[in-house]
Amino acid sequence: MKPELVEIVVNDDRRYLPCSGLVSLAEVLRDELQLTSVKVGCSEGTCGACTVILDGEPTLACLTPAVACDGGSVRTVDGPGELQDLQCALQDALCEADAVQCGMCIPGIVVLVSSLISQGEIRVAEDIPRALIGSICRCSGYSRIVSVIEQVLASQPPTSRGTP
Amino acid sequence: MTALGMSMRRRDAADKAAGRTVYASDVIKPRMLHGGLLRSGVASGVITHLDVERARSMPGVRAVLTADAFPGLYGVGIADHPWLAAGEVRYVGEPIVAVAADSAMILQAALAAIDVTIEERTPVVTMAEALDPDAPILHPGWSDYEVLVDVDVARGGNVAWQATVVRGDVDEVFARTDVRIVESHFRIGRQNQASLETRACVATYRDGRFVIETSTQVPWSVRNWTARILGVDPSSVRVIVPPVGGGFGMKFEVSLEPYAAALARVSGQPVRLVNSRMEEMATALCRENAEIRLRSAITADGRIAAREGVVLMDCGAYSGEQPFLTTMTAHTLFGNYELGSVRLNSQAVYTNTAPTGAFRACNGTYGTFALERHTDEICQQLGLDPEEFRARNVLKDQSLGSTGQVFSGNVHHELLEMISSMRPVDEAEVPAGWLRGRGTAVGTWFVFVGPSAATINLNADGSATLVTAGVEIGSGSTVQAIPQIVAEVLGISPESVVVMQADTDASGYDVGVGGGRTTVSLGAAAQEAALDVRGKLLDAASELMEVSPRDLEVREGRVMVVGDPSMSRTVAEVASHAQAKHGPLIGNGAFTIRGTECLPGCAAGHMIDALDIPIFTVHECEVAVDPATGVVRVLDYRVAQDVGRAINPDAIRGQIQGGVAQGLGYALSEEISIDARGCIEQRGFGDYRLPLAGDVPAVRSELHEGAPSYGPFGAKGAGEIPILNVAAAVGNAIADAIGEPISELPMTPPRVLAAMRGEYRKFRLDHLNEPWLTYVVGDIDAQHGPRAT
Numbered sequence: 001m002k003p004e005l006v007e008i009v010v011n012d013d014r015r016y017l018p019c020s021g022l023v024s025l026a027e028v029l030r031d032e033l034q035l036t037s038v039k040v041g042c043s044e045g046t047c048g049a050c051t052v053i054l055d056g057e058p059t060l061a062c063l064t065p066a067v068a069c070d071g072g073s074v075r076t077v078d079g080p081g082e083l084q085d086l087q088c089a090l091q092d093a094l095c096e097a098d099a100v101q102c103g104m105c106i107p108g109i110v111v112l113v114s115s116l117i118s119q120g121e122i123r124v125a126e127d128i129p130r131a132l133i134g135s136i137c138r139c140s141g142y143s144r145i146v147s148v149i150e151q152v153l154a155s156q157p158p159t160s161r162g163t164p
Numbered sequence: 165m166t167a168l169g170m171s172m173r174r175r176d177a178a179d180k181a182a183g184r185t186v187y188a189s190d191v192i193k194p195r196m197l198h199g200g201l202l203r204s205g206v207a208s209g210v211i212t213h214l215d216v217e218r219a220r221s222m223p224g225v226r227a228v229l230t231a232d233a234f235p236g237l238y239g240v241g242i243a244d245h246p247w248l249a250a251g252e253v254r255y256v257g258e259p260i261v262a263v264a265a266d267s268a269m270i271l272q273a274a275l276a277a278i279d280v281t282i283e284e285r286t287p288v289v290t291m292a293e294a295l296d297p298d299a300p301i302l303h304p305g306w307s308d309y310e311v312l313v314d315v316d317v318a319r320g321g322n323v324a325w326q327a328t329v330v331r332g333d334v335d336e337v338f339a340r341t342d343v344r345i346v347e348s349h350f351r352i353g354r355q356n357q358a359s360l361e362t363r364a365c366v367a368t369y370r371d372g373r374f375v376i377e378t379s380t381q382v383p384w385s386v387r388n389w390t391a392r393i394l395g396v397d398p399s400s401v402r403v404i405v406p407p408v409g410g411g412f413g414m415k416f417e418v419s420l421e422p423y424a425a426a427l428a429r430v431s432g433q434p435v436r437l438v439n440s441r442m443e444e445m446a447t448a449l450c451r452e453n454a455e456i457r458l459r460s461a462i463t464a465d466g467r468i469a470a471r472e473g474v475v476l477m478d479c480g481a482y483s484g485e486q487p488f489l490t491t492m493t494a495h496t497l498f499g500n501y502e503l504g505s506v507r508l509n510s511q512a513v514y515t516n517t518a519p520t521g522a523f524r525a526c527n528g529t530y531g532t533f534a535l536e537r538h539t540d541e542i543c544q545q546l547g548l549d550p551e552e553f554r555a556r557n558v559l560k561d562q563s564l565g566s567t568g569q570v571f572s573g574n575v576h577h578e579l580l581e582m583i584s585s586m587r588p589v590d591e592a593e594v595p596a597g598w599l600r601g602r603g604t605a606v607g608t609w610f611v612f613v614g615p616s617a618a619t620i621n622l623n624a625d626g627s628a629t630l631v632t633a634g635v636e637i638g639s640g641s642t643v644q645a646i647p648q649i650v651a652e653v654l655g656i657s658p659e660s661v662v663v664m665q666a667d668t669d670a671s672g673y674d675v676g677v678g679g680g681r682t683t684v685s686l687g688a689a690a691q692e693a694a695l696d697v698r699g700k701l702l703d704a705a706s707e708l709m710e711v712s713p714r715d716l717e718v719r720e721g722r723v724m725v726v727g728d729p730s731m732s733r734t735v736a737e738v739a740s741h742a743q744a745k746h747g748p749l750i751g752n753g754a755f756t757i758r759g760t761e762c763l764p765g766c767a768a769g770h771m772i773d774a775l776d777i778p779i780f781t782v783h784e785c786e787v788a789v790d791p792a793t794g795v796v797r798v799l800d801y802r803v804a805q806d807v808g809r810a811i812n813p814d815a816i817r818g819q820i821q822g823g824v825a826q827g828l829g830y831a832l833s834e835e836i837s838i839d840a841r842g843c844i845e846q847r848g849f850g851d852y853r854l855p856l857a858g859d860v861p862a863v864r865s866e867l868h869e870g871a872p873s874y875g876p877f878g879a880k881g882a883g884e885i886p887i888l889n890v891a892a893a894v895g896n897a898i899a900d901a902i903g904e905p906i907s908e909l910p911m912t913p914p915r916v917l918a919a920m921r922g923e924y925r926k927f928r929l930d931h932l933n934e935p936w937l938t939y940v941v942g943d944i945d946a947q948h949g950p951r952a953t
């Protein structure tokens with residue numbers, strides 16, 4: 001099968017990426033661009049490790065065919081952008097809380113949670129378990145991750161918590 | 165300020181959170197090939213035809229290997245495991261052909277082009293089937309297999325290994341009229357480690373040697389076994405371990421590395437192998453399924469006069485870790501309490517299913533579940549108070565364990581007191597109609613001590629580099645506890661201690677990271693190396709400062725005169741002086757098990773007769789059960805854990821939270837079922853239900869310090885044991901809530917409903933109903949020799 005070239009803006013850089021068949025966005029980001037911050041825990045859409053922002057929405061890169069992203073824009077945890085402050089706040093708090101163990105789940109959780117907070121999908125502590133329903137952490141038992149999110153949530157100015 | 169007891173943060177956290185950490189599964193090399201395996205789709209059969217020529221001639225296919233490339237048989241206790249199936253397949257998922265190709269797509273096409281015919285046989289799926297006298301024998305050549313350890317073992321047919329404990333005369337006690345007998349049976353399911361990073365490695369072949377970067381807990385085992393499986397010299401294999409994305413015991417054995425190594429040699433290019441989640445679901449070295457019968461004779465004053473047990477552990481098609489693990493039932497299922505007479509038979513049984521292995525606290529988890537459910541059943545049936553019963557019977561100072569080892573300290577007692585002071589004051593709210601229950605569980609586990617080596621370079625800038633085979637699997641030991649131990653000895657800050665990533669070319673032998681041994685074994689070797697280099701540092705300082713080394717101490721980065729801190733030099737000044745004058749400062753340390761006595765004749769077929777560093781723990785929880793659906797919610801969870809010495813309390817509490825979460829999955833939701841064809845039915849996280857954020861409460865924990873341990877500064881392993889009692893505590897809480905016993909794991913909603921209908925009241929496994937002697941392989945009297953009573 002001949003690969004076709006797909007145009008994707010990745011972390012603000014315009015890229016032309018060879019994509020054959022149904023190769024996933026996760027594979028293309030990892031193998032072509034060496035963006036290995038996009039972790040793969042299942043390749044089946046069930047762990048959340050591969051979460052990226054596609055056209056503003058948190059998306060499971062393992063389930064998304066790269067060809068379907070043609071003309072789109074992708075942000076990974078590496079990227080700059082409007083979520084950066086929130087991401088940094090989460091990352092710092094995770095380190096400070098000793099919440100990171102093997103670390104495989106963390107980039108995906110950082111991307112997902114910062115996006116959901118900024119979209120107003122996580123507004124109060126009670127929203128957190130539901131927001132993390134697709135995020136598996138096998139090491140930590142979650143409670144430190146959850147309290148870090150609560151803490152970051154509490155430090156957000158009300159305006160950035162989205163509109164109801 | 166001392167480096168011990170402080171909750172130092174981990175230096176690797178920021179990169180992990182930012183996605184910059186490169187795990188083995190992320191390693192990319194120039195010209196790297198994609199490796200993969202053709203796996204058997206049937207559980208038992210004979211390979212009647214195998215043709216790889218079409219695959220081999222496909223463009224982009226660089227190497228295709230079959231069984232003859234892997235001449236050595238693998239094993240932990242018995243060498244019974246060919247690395248590619250030759251002639252026969254024995255489980256679904258067993259590798260038959262290894263392929264390396266330019267791309268993942270070509271690899272898939274090549275695997276599909278392999279022509280293989282397997283004449284299917286009826287598989288032996290359950291242990292009951294395997295032990296049937298008419299069952300097919302999985303390994304007809306079993307008696308020719310090499311036994312790899314120095315243990316006299318009884319085995320035969322589908323029993324891969326038998327470990328027994330015999331002490332006193334159990335029959336006599338059970339026949340007494342002044343005892344009451346309680347019998348319980350248990351059936352336990354498998355549990356998949358499900359580390360988020362699957363098994364993965366990249367191998368290259370250069371300068372006549374294999375270099376393997378791999379996601380493993382055991383770099384030295386991988387080195388030695390890769391060599392043996394490939395039939396090459398061990399010194400021709402170098403193993404490097406990047407940060408590991410979780411292991412939990414699954415990465416405690418060699419796995420993909422020999423395939424990658426062989427493919428790299430044949431192709432002349434680097435080869436990466438990464439298991440898919442589906443492959444991990446089918447072939448992970450799960451915590452084994454097991455079946456248990458337990459009988460106890462209880463005296464009128466509530467003592468355990470005799471206990472008898474039969475434990476069947478499913479090792480799958482190849483024995484792997486199970487021969488070792490048959491040892492541990494003596495110390496867990498037959499641990500915790502003072503016992504009169506004892507007899508226990510634990511067998512690893514071959515079936516046509518995927519091999520099982522080690523998973524955090526291994527069979528201790530279900531041993532403790534069965535023992536503590538049995539304990540509550542004893543109390544319930546005989547009208548005894550469980551709190552009093554436990555307090556009366558737990559191991560105390562000078563108590564004898566089941567194999568006759570003498571315990572010291574009253575740690576169980578103190579933990580029981582700690583846990584009772586942690587009970588919640590207010591009851592958590594539950595929906596109307598839900599049933600509440602409380603469960604308590606006592607547990608005994610151990611540190612898997614064994615050889616470790618360490619070298620420390622004390623650099624001229626005052627920093628220290630520690631070279632060991634220690635792997636960072638996520639627990640933080642190599643970025644927290646171990647640097648803290650070294651820093652404490654050297655009087656420098658833990659931030660200035662760097663632990664080198666494991667590399668078998670640089671570090672000495674090590675058993676591996678697991679079994680709660682990292683902080684203890686590697687920590688003790690590191691401590692000894694630090695003491696060695698500290699002595700040299702003081703000698704150099706004495707020369708520089710013209711003071712006797714006996715009058716010097718190291719604190720806060722300075723070598724100073726005891727009692728006169730104004731007379732001091734920085735560690736960097738002294739180290740650079742030493743380097744210029746005598747050469748760099750280097751210290752070495754080595755550590756291994758000291759050995760603990762047990763009573764002669766008690767244990768047969770055991771790899772560990774006594775626990776060298778026992779660890780104790782007590783868990784307690786409150787649950788609510790929805791009587792309409794059988795759903796269980798954990799309302800509060802408390803842990804009192806013996807840690808010896810808390811080197812990094814926050815890191816330990818992080819291990820407790822994570823271990824309890826895995827235990828809750830084991831107790832309640834992580835179910836693996838195997839169909840009649842020997843196929844594991846769960847294919848991924850969609851149908852294998854791991855705990856999620858909403859399922860796990862914040863665990864409250866108290867750390868008990870001061871129990872004896874010869875670990876560094878009195879530390880014990882803290883990372884493995886937190887999972888030990890969880891199923892037991894939750895099981896007892898459910899039974900308390902519903903007023904009925906429950907005897908199966910996991911306790912999924914349908915099983916809880918069955919329990920509510922009273923279905924476990926007289927739960928019996930038919931194949932475990934025979935007299936104890938029926939289950940013994942060989943002559944029990946000959947195996948135990950002259951026996952102590």
Ligand code: FES
Nearest residue numbers: 043045047048062
């Ligand atoms: S890798 Fe995409 S959800 Fe698991």
Ligand code: FES
Nearest residue numbers: 102103137138139
């Ligand atoms: S830290 Fe290991 S999976 Fe979350």
